Amino acid sequence: MMPIGGAELLIRCLEAEGVEYIFGLPGEETADLMISMLDSTAKFILTRHEQSAAFMADVYGRLTGKVGVCLATLGPGATNLTTGIASANMDRSRVLAITGQIDSNMLHKESHQNMDVITMFKPITKWNQSIRNGDNIPEIVRRAFKIANEEKAGATHIELPQDVAKQQSSIMPIQKQGRDVLRSNPNKLVIDKAVKLILKSRKRLILVGNGCIRGNASIHIRKFVERTGICSVNTFMAKGVISDKWHRHLRTIGIKNADHALIAMKDADLVIAIGYDLVEYNPKFWNGDFSKRIIHIDFTPAEVDTYYSPDVEIAADIELTINAILTQLQGGRAVGNNSSNCFLEKKMSRKYKRIKNEIVERAYQYAEDSEYPIKPERLITDVRKLVDDYDILISDVGAHKLWIAKIYETFHPNTCLISNGFASMGFALPGAIAAQLAFPHRKIVVMCGDGGFLMNVQELETAVRLRLPLIVVIWCDREYGVISLKQIEEFGKKAFTEFNNPDFVKLAHSFGAIGYEARSVREFSYFFKKAKMSKHIPVIISVDVDYSRNRILLNDDFLE
DSSP states (O other), X not given: OOOEEHHHHHHHHHHHTTOOEEEEOOOGGGHHHHHHGGGOSSEEEEOSSHHHHHHHHHHHHHHHSSOEEEEEOSTHHHHHHHHHHHHHHHTTOOEEEEEEESOGGGTXXXXXXXXXXXXXXXXXXXXXXXXXXXXGHHHHHHHHHHHHHSSSOOEEEEEEEHHHHHOEEOOOOOOOOSOSOOOOOOOHHHHHHHXXXXXXXXXXXXXXXXXXXXXXXXXXXXXXXXXXXXOEEEOGGGTTSSOTTSTTEEEEOOSTTOOHHHHHHHHOSEEEEESOOXXXXXXXXXXXXXXXXXXXXXXXXXXXXXTBOOSEEEESOHHHHHHHHHHHHHHHHOSSTTOOSOSSOSSOOHHHXXXXXXXXXXXTTTTTOOOSSBOHHHHHHHHHHHSOTTSEEEEOSSHHHHHHHHHOOOOSTTSEEEOXXXXXXXXXXXXXXXXXXXXXXXXXXXXXXXXHHTTSTTHHHHHHHTTOOOEEEEEEOSBOHHHHHHHHHHHSSOOSXXXXXXXXXXXXXXXXXXXXXXXXXXXXXXXXXXXXXXXXXXXXXXXXXXXXXXXXXXXXOOOO
């Protein structure tokens, strides 16, 4: 290989990893990288803020299973990345952040925009490294991708000083060899213990977490629940692993005391936690009295937590583990060799049936309500009716996120994306841009509050420039509703949560997008149907939402 500059070598290494898109902003200290990308097979997506670039890399990594890549310059460019990188890391998304830097021989002293970016990124990434020698670029890039992919997946970071970007190197990129991580089979003795505990228990419940989506384990988990008849719940970020159509699935848990599914959790004597991540839902809420027996199934050992002490801990491939347990259960208790009927729990308990019925009834309680402002339940069910099963809904953070988690019916993994680890507002619009690039033939729908939308509204220009027909539904109530709700719950009054909005229709038009303001329930459905017809232009629909029922997000009592 003829010697090439460090910047070009880094780009060639990214190409060797199969990188399709790099999201980011250019800077003086990344000029060599930008020029090297002109001839690259990887496409650079210019964003309007570095935080958005990180959110895009996050969603791209989450949806494709590849490592999403984002790029920023030094100083303020790097600091702007941090919220999105922290979000990706805590949501366990595969992401690589690349930042520029001044010449390495100046890092020891005061210099314009110079700061210790490596130290800043350490607590929000799995691993990071400053490149000080051009010959080390292939090793460092390969390691960054490998670590980002290892369970638990997360973010890594590389810093490229300006002088290293110009260094000549003859080292070849390291070619990726098949799958990054070879996942192990479960130990038979531990499988035996798990099977005995399952057979011994009387009230079993499966808790499905985010790891099941990263591990592509949905098919096997569905087979497990269908064959065993064990009821199940999922966390926010595991929506769709088990279809909400499955009659023994009690849908989403994770809203503290506002879940009917939590009643089932508290009633269970055994919780089979599969791919469960404590960052999403504190086990104290469902095992506060330490009464639960727990089987932990994940790629990695269980986190240490007072309220989460598994009786059986299986750190192995989720798919292989589930299949091993099912095979052993079927061997001992199956009804007929070829039967796919439930063989552990032939009948769903009366309490679980009632919980399931109430969950469904409450979801559709206002499905035909025509009052305006529109009720959250009506808004969500209308959208669900108007999009296909494999279309992708991306939720921002706010009261709407809780309503979507409770009500939006999800039938397949990665068709309802919620950030519930770091849970940063402003996530959805940038994330939708990455989703549309990854899946150009699916309809991508953004649900966001009027607070979250304006946090990254500038990316509407990016969507227009890229000709992406996103549909953005803005839930308007002119305040930070969840904060108001919790303030009132604790103090009896709210403080500093209300604001005003621009004219969202004019705002959309000023960016070159299409804008609608729905002033009735009927108008919303009409505008949404029109929005679906757009082929190359993003569409904004603002709608006033009646949040008076938000109190049930804090306490959704079980009807006696």
